[in-house]
Amino acid sequence: MTTTVTHTTNHAWLMTNVRQTDGTRVDVSIANGRIAAIGPNLPREPGGAIEDGAGALLLPGFVEGHTHLDKTTWGMSWYRNEVGPKLTDRIENERRWRAQSGHDAGAQSLALARAFVQAGTTRLRTHVDIDTDAGLRHLEGVLATRDTLRDVLDMQIVAFPQSGLLGRPGTDALLDRALSAGADVLGALDPALIDGDPVTSLDLTFELAQRHQKPIDIHLHEPGEIGAFTFGLLLDRVAALGMQGQVVVSHAFCLGALPERERDTLLARIADLCVALLTTAPPSTPVPPLKTCIDKGVTLFGGNDGIRDTWTPYGSPDMLERAMLIAMRYGLRRDDDLALAFDCVSTTAARACGFAQYGLQAGARADLVLLDADGLAHAIVARPPRKLVVANGRIVARHGAPATHRIGR
Incomplete structure (x- = not known):
């Protein structure tokens, strides 16, 4: 069962079943705005929400x-x-x-x-x-x-x-x-x-x-x-x-x-x-x-x-x-x-x-983009709508639209 993560999430949650640019299927564990871990079959934090990536391509913000x-x-x-x-x-x-x-x-x-x-x-x-x-x-x-x-x-x-x-x-x-x-x-x-x-x-x-x-x-x-x-x-x-x-x-x-x-x-x-x-x-x-x-x-x-x-x-x-x-x-x-x-x-x-803590590795700020593309080159050329945008551990956009009526405070 998948629990939908809200745009205000700032604690532990798990993004599952996403593809890196080399094709590897991984999960991404996110806690307090940071990437806690990236790898296959990561454990769910007790009480933490899960977002199913459905095999989408994972890119850094x-x-x-x-x-x-x-x-x-x-x-x-x-x-x-x-x-x-x-x-x-x-x-x-x-x-x-x-x-x-x-x-x-x-x-x-x-x-x-x-x-x-x-x-x-x-x-x-x-x-x-x-x-x-x-x-x-x-x-x-x-x-x-x-x-x-x-x-x-x-x-x-x-x-x-x-x-x-x-x-x-x-x-x-x-x-x-x-x-x-x-x-x-x-x-x-x-x-x-x-x-x-x-x-x-x-x-x-x-x-x-x-x-x-x-x-x-x-x-x-x-x-x-x-x-x-x-x-x-x-x-x-x-x-x-x-x-x-x-x-x-x-x-x-x-x-x-x-x-x-x-x-x-x-x-x-x-x-x-x-x-x-x-x-x-x-x-x-x-x-x-x-x-x-x-x-x-x-x-x-x-x-x-x-x-x-x-x-x-x-x-x-x-x-x-x-x-x-x-x-x-x-x-x-x-x-x-x-x-x-x-x-x-x-x-x-x-x-x-000089933007610090950037990238797809443990310890980096959780800035992530999911989209439907066969790979990185396909994503650049086709530029499909963003399935999900995560900024500082928060989901801010889904399917090319803001996750709420307005992004920001």
């Missing part, structure tokens, strides 16, 4: 390594995109629209974050605009979302200067306040092409990070030789300040456009200094080479970037879709290669962002 929850129009009326082609066009258009429309970063980030959880994401890093017009208003909204979902979603917030650090006086002071107010990571943007002074920009960024003892996640869209120059300056500071393992470079388009010899020399330094790379795998922009990065010991993980906002109509809170887009961008077709794409939104992403 997904990891979103780079998104912008504060910007989204998720669930709102369609935004008609008529923005110009330049990066600065998008920045100014977004600032103007958010101010004129009264866009509510709190309500919108909560709607999208709940959709992420419902689709199986249990760890998430979001960049939040710190703006001299809006002040910390967007951050305050996302901090409220993090608090609402704290029992089911492990969220990191990046204090992100969308207009750069130097162009708008007072941005550095706002970033300082944002890190004191609860932001976990310091963001930055194109020190050469946006700030126009990469040395000063990077010096100030690293000084702020050191002052608050926070890691850095920098957007680097700069192409080719310009991007390589900025990258070199950044790596110099990582080495000088002992910030190995504390810096992520998002996008890093230059690594997809450099000559092989120059690229590989830069990748060797990146690996040596334990700097991680984030890609959204855009279809029409150079991207860091996935397999070369893996071969050279460079951590490369994945994320969506913005989802349904003034920058783009695209994106989805389903990280299996992002894994598929990563696989398509890199020409991955074999089942074992598709597993590399899934690593970009699971184990590798958790390691790069």
Whole structure:
């Protein structure tokens, strides 16, 4: 007889008859939000509930390594995109629209974050605009979302200067306040092409990070030789300040456009200094080479970037879709290669962002996804509805819908 586990379960219970990606049938014992054991024929705790997995495929909760929850129009009326082609066009258009429309970063980030959880994401890093017009208003909204979902979603917030650090006086002071107010990571943007002074920009960024003892996640869209120059300056500071393992470079388009010899020399330094790379795998922009990065010991993980906002109509809170887009961008077709794409939104992403106690092993936080698929590659390509999503030991979604009318407090 099977006892249905409720969404509020936070004590001992047992998930039975699930398949690991190698085909092994196992049970999963869960206690107080953690995986107590994984293996065949596990004993039931006295009085503990049982959830029959019915042979479904078992995956760890997904990891979103780079998104912008504060910007989204998720669930709102369609935004008609008529923005110009330049990066600065998008920045100014977004600032103007958010101010004129009264866009509510709190309500919108909560709607999208709940959709992420419902689709199986249990760890998430979001960049939040710190703006001299809006002040910390967007951050305050996302901090409220993090608090609402704290029992089911492990969220990191990046204090992100969308207009750069130097162009708008007072941005550095706002970033300082944002890190004191609860932001976990310091963001930055194109020190050469946006700030126009990469040395000063990077010096100030690293000084702020050191002052608050926070890691850095920098957007680097700069192409080719310009991007390589900025990258070199950044790596110099990582080495000088002992910030190995504390810096992520998002996008890093230059690594997809450099000559092989120059690229590989830069990748060797990146690996040596334990700097991680984030890609959204855009279809029409150079991207860091996935397999070369893996071969050279460079951590490369994945994320969506913005989802349904003034920058783009695209994106989805389903990280299996992002894994598929990563696989398509890199020409991955074999089942074992598709597993590399899934690593970009699971184990590798958790390691790069510093999400602790992640994975399918005893002692890890019980973040689990069940779905009907023959194997991992099939799951990525077909992206079936989630039969069950468990976050921090709680069942939060069944059959593609929230387990209750609302996820979170």
